[in-house]
Amino acid sequence: MSAGMPGNTLCFFINGKKVTEHHVDPETMLLSYLRERLALTGTKYGCGGGGCGACTVMVSRYRPETKSIFHHSANACLLPLCQLHGAAITTVEGIGSTKTRIHPVQERIAKAHGSQCGFCTPGMVMSIYTLLRNKPQPSMDDITQALAGNLCRCTGYRPILDGFKTFCEESRCCQTNGDANCCLNGVKNGTETDAVKPQLFNKDEFLPLDPTQELIFPPELILMAESEPARTLSFVGEGTSWVCPSSLEELLGLKARNPDAPLVIGNTNVGPNMKFKGVRHPLIISPTRVTELFQFSQTPNGVWVGAGCSLSELRSDLEKLYLQLPEEKTEVLRVLCQQLGIVGSQQIRNVASLGGHIMSAFPNSDLNTVLAAGNCLLSVVSEGGRREIPINQDFFVGLGKTALKPEEIILSLFIPFSRKGEFVRAFRQAPRKESAFPTLTAGMRVFFCEGSRLVQDVSVYYGGIGPTIVSAGRTCGVIVNRRWDEETLNRAYDVLLEEADLPPSAPGGKVEFRRSLTLSFLFKFHLEVMHKLREMNVIQDEPQEELQPLPKNIQPSLQEFEAVPKGQSQQDPVGRPIMHRSALSQATGEAVYCDDLPHTQGELFMSLVTSSRAYAKITGLDVSAAMQLPGVVDVITAKDIPGKKVRTLMGYDEELLAEDKVLCIGQMICAVVADSRSHAKRGAAAVKISYEDLPDPIFTMEEAIEKSSYFEPRRVIEQGDVSSAFASVDRVYEGEIRLGGQEHFYMETQSMLVVPVGEEKEFNVYVSSQWLSYTQAAVAETLGIPSNRINCIVKRLGGGFGGKVTKPAILASITAVAAWKTNRPVRCILERGDDMLITGGRHPTLGKYKVGFMNDGRIVAVDFQFFINAGCTVDESVVVIEKMVLHMDNIYNIPNLRGRGSACKTNLPSNTSFRGFGVPQCLLIVENMLTDVAAVLGHPAHQVREINMYKGPSVTHYKLTFSAENLHRCWDECKLRCEYETRRRAVEEFNQQHRWRKRGIAIIPVKYGMAFAEGFCNEGKALVHIYKDGSVLVSHAGTEMGQGIHTKIQQVASRELQVPSSKIYISETSTSSVANTCPTAASFGSEANGMAVKIACEILYKKMEPLRKKYPKGSWESWANAAFYEKISLSAMGHYRGPDTHMDWEKMEGMPYSYFTFGACCSEVELDCLTGDSRTVRTDLVGDIGRSMNPSVDIGQIEGAFMQGMGLYTRGPSQYKIPAVCDVPLQFNIYQLQDSDNPHAIYSSKGLGEPFLSLGSSVFFAIKDAVAAARSESGLVGPFVLNSPATPDKICLACSCPLTQKVPTAQPGSFKPWALNI
Ligand SMILES: Cc1cc2nc3c(=O)[nH]c(=O)nc-3n(C[C@H](O)[C@H](O)[C@H](O)COP(=O)(O)OP(=O)(O)OC[C@H]3O[C@@H](n4cnc5c(N)ncnc54)[C@H](O)[C@@H]3O)c2cc1C
């Protein structure tokens, strides 16, 4: 079986070009092959585990049996190269390019402003491209399904959906869905004024989709499939061999001789286990050419389906089948189809096989519970023969284990037809509605005696309450032979509670919730069957309300913005919705990110070794085994650092690499450099570190408070006399709320490439950093050389969100040490898991408050305490605390206000800046306090907010004067636009009519201080050159990370120089072009650097004045050319000093901000009280963003920030799930406040990257409102605690429904929780 033998040649096509490989390592996935071998870097690495869709490609195959070509999307990160024999792969580069012709899919996502940082864009493009290849006129549902597995962290998905919606048939309709005003009813939608409202894009300009233009399937592959004789394919790699047998007989022989070898079809379980858990397989068997595994045959009693079928194919085959059968026969088939449509994402389902799924034996499988409840059978074979075994509780014997003998394989699955009087249902609850493993699943079946409600047979299986799926046999025992009614159900609950008993510290946590869900699912099953029986006239009694699924149809949304003033020159782009300047390159995969830079001669890869202990002495570091491994070149430790071994921030030192002691799990200890990514990773895994644990690590904020473990200084601001004010109020209330942390989840993980230039200790550092000069200084200090030898360069980031301000400096410094020591270029691209472990995120926060108020709702005094979990080093935690106490007034004039903020020092990875910088946490605490006041008084929350708002000319608690006028305008307009009062009443009506569904609505305001409070960070810098041909090169200090800074800067230069934007180019940001840069953060980058560019352009425009006068008939190009001959330098530096903000913490006063951005947002949600699931049905957001420089970029920032905020307040930090397409508010309206001037910023604009993130909390408070409605059904009124994020478990338990109340609560302290609440 050695490589190179006949039969061992892999032949496939990529983008129409034939690829022939003789030496393929079975561990090579298509993604690394594309990126590293073929330099096709358009396909991105985002997670490596099938979870983000950034690596989506299209796989096409020819099927000789049906003589048809079949296209499907797949995740290249999980697609073994060896699997691709005979396939044609299409990547984003294969469908269009800016050099030739862009594809309509690429054009539409770009022009509809669906690409910000662009890292997710090629994946989005390929998912929709594949959909259109199969269905040129898809429905909106097809589009959302196709994108369910594609994550985007920048946009709010709305522009992506809007762009792709133009492919749908129905997009020709106004999309008010046939209601009274719908264009289909002959009504012209909208008013006359609507007709002239500016639009973000014009779909009439789009290229038509022409399927005849697509790449054809290679005829050679058709010939190959038709004529190639069946033969074994085999490949041998460094540690793994791959065999693809050509017959069942050969497969069984191989399995008999190699019982431990896995059968790999989809590789969606084996692949992640190899990659992330280090599982090694000397041999992998790939049975994709064993035809018996792919057969489908119908019998009178059911259907046999081959175990090799992909989940997508199976779904489509079963769907076709059940449509032909009488309904009563289709119960199992239908429910299976429903579940097959929800497993993972479309990319996963397209490759994952049925056999692979069953054999993976996940305890929370979406399918196995249904297969078991539905009485399905397996046909298993080995060389010893064939047998049939039922899928039931005896089949799954442990976590990932089944009763199959090692040499046996599953050949096929038998799905029986249901009988008259038989009902089957499945239920699931997952942390995210789509593309997420479920927390709990259930498959249930009941069979009634003919024409009656007497139960003849019943079967109930749960997944997610133990190491295997479990049968609730005893519960079924109390149901069988009884009437299907409430009495039986109540008995069943009691037994189920005993049977599905989970100890309070059970793995997976959320014990109360999971136990409550077991009851809820049974209740739902009961109700659905009752309705069926009623429908069939078997019973006469009227069951409770029928449970409907949460709404999911996306509605048309509005994005309203201000038109440019009449008379503005057509050439002047400022104020117009100009497309992101790199959007087309991003959509075609041409945009270059750090890891896309070509590999250079001798380049090495670096992998980090991190601590597995939270607080320990390092007693030994043994790198000998790692050094023996193939490809490993060196191991870098702290001893190798030639210069400073620590980074100093706020007076605290942070070790680059731990030497003697570790302070948290994930702290970096050493780094392995090797000739390839996989060798470096293997080397890192082989480093042995011994530890001696140190006593009393601190993890939680409570522990830190108890032990006074803080980073100094702690901050306090007080106005009025808080303590004595409490004596004069009608009521006093004390409350608290916790917020979990938040993972940045920028789609591009931290990336750097350090290249020694070769002489005089010069280094080029390519780094995905928001603060290049900080990284430059860190690298220089670490290497002990001056900064002038280090050139830090960044073209663009695949998202930053604050996570790439300080952390890249440390990572780049370690990478630089490796490059220094080996004198070779070194690349370090963090794996997603390492990135999440090492780099920290948003600070978990604890907010406590004591509030004194009058009976009319006026708040007289508040005493806040803010604690954040900083982790083991200070990073920017003290500054985060400062921003919290500066924003604790939000928009409220509270005469006596005190806030104390402390950054807790704990043994967790160090947290860092994150979009909003503490304000989102602070705002939630403040608004929760107001919600509590309203609940105590029984007043509507919005009224309590209104009573307490700043009015007219106002002064903050740190004595900064401002006008509250625009704040009120935003609030009033938001209330008007969202029809608040009417919808509030509609929500109340809805809640009266529904017991298990509740709606909630909330309107939340924000006031956000703009600029850095540290005045020195507000500088902007730029260097502008005009070349002889009239082309302009702009360099500035800001980093492009999707926020459109380069686009806005281009608009500024175009206006100031009075040349078309096409003349202006922005290549990259580098410390050798612009020195001593400030961080691109605090929503201030475009403003500060825009001003610097404006200043530079003004200088240049003035310099050209004599030429314009001298040659009045000349052109821009001729003046630029003439300047050279007349010795006029056309290079200029622009320097913008920025506002001199300051804060005196002793006096508790200052001017930490230049101005405020205001906004208000109303969200409405619907809840399923039985499962805690929710859906945001509508959001209306009004933003005061001044005179927008670019409405499309700004609306994109607002929507993206809102979604990120919604994720902060509604998604959990554990198994972090960022919002996906399924989470977009069904109607998502954004309105720019009109006629708002801002004398403090360029062109009267306002900073806006961060403020609107906090408005995601409107969803949290809408949920809280709905929960309050659910609680009132159980007689619970008044304030209650709902911590953030409002995950389904918290929502469900807070609703306190009768079923939840049945579950006993374990007393805190009486058990060891599975996870700590940090
Ligand atoms: C990102 C992601 C999201 C997911 N989401 C969900 C979800 O929401 N719900 C859910 O239930 N599951 C989910 N899954 C799990 C997924 O359904 C399974 O990983 C998949 O079905 C396994 O099939 P496969 O062909 O890829 O298996 P492989 O990884 O190829 O193989 C898995 C195992 O099955 C064995 N095997 C395969 N075929 C046979 C056979 N015919 N006979 C004997 N043994 C065989 C192999 O030896 C191997 O041990 C998700 C997975 C991923 C990666």
Ligand code: FES
């Ligand atoms: S799904 Fe492949 S990189 Fe994320």
Ligand code: FES
């Ligand atoms: S544009 Fe989608 S991740 Fe940045």
